Amino acid sequence: MNxxxxxxxxxxxxxxxxxxxxxxxxxxxxxALTTGHTVVMxxxxxxxxxxxxxxxxxxxxxxxxxxxxxxxxxxxxxxxEILNLNNPNALNTxxxxxxxxxxxxxxxxxxxxxxxxxxxxxxIIGGGQVYEQLLPYTNRLxxxxxxxxxxxxxxxxxxxxxxxxxxxxxETFPADDKNRYDYSFEEYRxxx
Ligand SMILES: NC(=O)c1ccc[n+]([C@@H]2O[C@H](COP(=O)([O-])OP(=O)(O)OC[C@H]3O[C@@H](n4cnc5c(N)ncnc54)[C@H](OP(=O)(O)O)[C@@H]3O)[C@@H](O)[C@H]2O)c1
Numbered sequence: 001m002n003x004x005x006x007x008x009x010x011x012x013x014x015x016x017x018x019x020x021x022x023x024x025x026x027x028x029x030x031x032a033l034t035t036g037h038t039v040v041m042x043x044x045x046x047x048x049x050x051x052x053x054x055x056x057x058x059x060x061x062x063x064x065x066x067x068x069x070x071x072x073x074x075x076x077x078x079x080x081e082i083l084n085l086n087n088p089n090a091l092n093t094x095x096x097x098x099x100x101x102x103x104x105x106x107x108x109x110x111x112x113x114x115x116x117x118x119x120x121x122x123x124i125i126g127g128g129q130v131y132e133q134l135l136p137y138t139n140r141l142x143x144x145x146x147x148x149x150x151x152x153x154x155x156x157x158x159x160x161x162x163x164x165x166x167x168x169x170x171e172t173f174p175a176d177d178k179n180r181y182d183y184s185f186e187e188y189r190x191x192x
Pocket of ligand 1: 004005006007012013014015016017018019020041042043044045046048062063064065076077078079125126127128129130131133155
């Protein structure tokens with residue numbers, strides 16, 4: 001299972017239900033890594049998305065609330081259910097008759113596009129509660145490090161024990177017109 005997150009210098013990930021900032025390069029990076037796959041998130045993160053469900057991905061939401069609140073996503077009720085997502089005996093059905101990739105969906109673009117059918121590769125995409133519970137089951141970490149400290153952040157990523165992780169790659173970029181802060185893309189694999 002993969003996990004993807006953007007964190008600041010203090011491990012912060014959010015503020016008042018939103019991201020700390022919008023780095024256009026990070027949004028592109030997130031889209032490139034997750035498109036075509038399954039994305040798993042907590043209900044608060046799902047409801048904070050400007051466009052939901054995330055297109056061309058299988059959207060899974062962890063919640064104890066009524067599934068009807070999460071149109072376009074599949075709802076799961078426990079960490080165990082997430083760990084069984086690829087188990088064919090434990091299939092969930094999308095929470096709408098019109099799947100986002102269905103050609104008959106009223107949300108289909110008028111310009112014909114080839115729908116991307118998501119595969120079984122899972123990305124945990126937040127937020128704080130979900131990262132905390134799923135990090136122990138993750139074997140690949142994609143961290144965007146925003147080289148800044150956001151003083152009013154209220155949601156944090158759990159502490160990472162780096163002795164358990166091997167750095168696979170790191171690329172660092174300076175701030176520019178579309179990216180207000182310096183940032184790095186890092187990839188880790190569990191194990192030494
Ligand atoms: N920087 C990043 O990369 C990044 C990524 C994603 C999100 N974020 C930020 O993180 C913040 C949101 O994080 P959050 O911790 O407040 O919320 P969250 O993890 O997105 O969602 C929490 C909700 O998930 C459900 N939940 C959690 N554990 C559960 C369990 N074991 N069983 C059933 N349901 C469970 C509950 O939903 P119900 O209350 O509906 O039952 C809970 O209220 C926002 O600020 C967001 O912008 C940052």
